[in-house]
Amino acid sequence: MNMPAVRRKGFFRKVLQRIKSWSRWLKAAEPGFHVLTPIALPLFGYPLLEKLTDISTKMQIQLAQRILKFREPLVFASIPSYAETVLKLPHRGLIYYYSDKYTSYDDISAQDALARRDRMLFEAADVVFCASEMITDSLKEKRKEVHYLPHAVDFQRFHVALQADDPEPADIAAIPHPRIGYYGSIADNNDKEMILHAATQNPDLQFVMIGKVFGDYTHLKALPNIHFLGFKPYAEIPYYGRHFDVGFMSWKSTDWIRHCSPLKAKEYFSLGLPVVSIPIHELEKYHADLVYFASSPEEFLAQIEKALTEDSPEMHQKRIKRMSQESWDIRSSEMLNILKSAQESR
Missing domain, CATH: 3.40.50.2000 (Glycogen Phosphorylase B;)
Known part of the structure; x- marks a missing residue:
């Protein structure tokens, strides 16, 4: 979610890791499951660069969708970084999942820009899930469809x-x-x-x-x-x-x-x-x-x-x-049932 600081230890290692991940772009991780790593720099806090990054990311996602023959997918967003991109793409449902308390990360610059994107996803999502009860409690008074759904395990x-x-x-x-x-x-x-x-x-x-x-x-x-x-x-x-x-x-x-x-x-x-x-x-x-x-x-x-x-x-x-009762098979079924109920009640 952040551009590494040049003076911080490990900067060049992180840059090389980012370039390596870009080289994969769209990869089949296993049958029926693909991973897209958009070529984009997390330059948040710079409006013009943010806009260019959003446009580029949107085009790459649309290209990947055409390659994979996806139409109006169910979108699962777990970080706020590319909220504007996600919200401009056609989708049949939007889940926003708080896997962590993002505002507590100590190495995030441009907190205001990310907080704005976080609000966009939070308000637009059909349903919001939170990995911890403490995060759930901090959000559930702000809107109805906020649910506690802890991490599952493989x-x-x-x-x-x-x-x-x-x-x-x-x-x-x-x-x-x-x-x-x-x-x-x-x-x-x-x-x-x-x-x-x-x-x-x-x-x-x-x-x-x-x-x-x-x-x-x-x-x-x-x-x-x-x-x-x-x-x-x-x-x-x-x-x-x-x-x-x-x-x-x-x-x-x-x-x-x-x-x-x-x-x-x-x-x-x-x-x-x-x-x-x-x-x-x-x-x-x-x-x-x-x-x-x-x-x-x-x-x-x-x-x-x-x-x-x-x-x-x-x-x-x-x-x-x-x-054995905390698997992703069980958790994903719970998630989809809650999403279906939320969409039907609208």
Whole structure:
């Protein structure tokens, strides 16, 4: 949603990533599912450039629609960036999905321009869904059709990996147990002090970190029981995660995190893993019986040790069973039924 700042660390890497994604443009991700990456720069806050970007993006979407023979599609918008483009395209229905509290992102420039586009989608959508209850509560007084619909999980993907008889990947096989695992972006929003304290106070714990590193993790990399395995394609993640003993989320407690619906926890649960996390409303209200909460480095270590001690085959199955009811097949049916009802009532 934002143009990376030239002076910010990682600027050129982000630019190269953007160019690489543009080169794919329209790609068949799997049968019946295509991904379009419009060639566009997020230059928000500059009216003329915004207009040119909207025109270019609209033309690219229309071309993709002709190639794929789409007519008046059902539009699912999950970020406000290209609201003007979306609203000018013929469509038979518009869903606006708040996957996060966008105004809490700390690296977004031109907040006013994005806030205006957010309002456009919010007012024009047939129905608005929110991934977290806190976001829902902040919006439901502004219009009728606002519904709480938490993130679903690709349960089948993780369940298949859990049942697989494949050998451990070589890089994780070399790491002894107990393995305290995390995958995702390894950035400055992670609370490094929590990990550092746990790793130094209990050297038997082996922390496994999977993902691209965007911050300074020099101190953690120097420890023999913290292992950085680098980026892994999403398809491989379940085959690594199944070999964790505990999954953790030690993010800093920002406004964005407090309002989030942590999909990662559901993926951990789908693998049967106990989860140690900072307090997050969604987890505290709906999955408190499956999560060990920690607000400080000392609590983080104590809860990891408790999770390892209390884990059992019964809890393993309980976590998996609950996530079997949180799949996208179930969630998408709920979404379409609510949309149909909203359109019929108009």
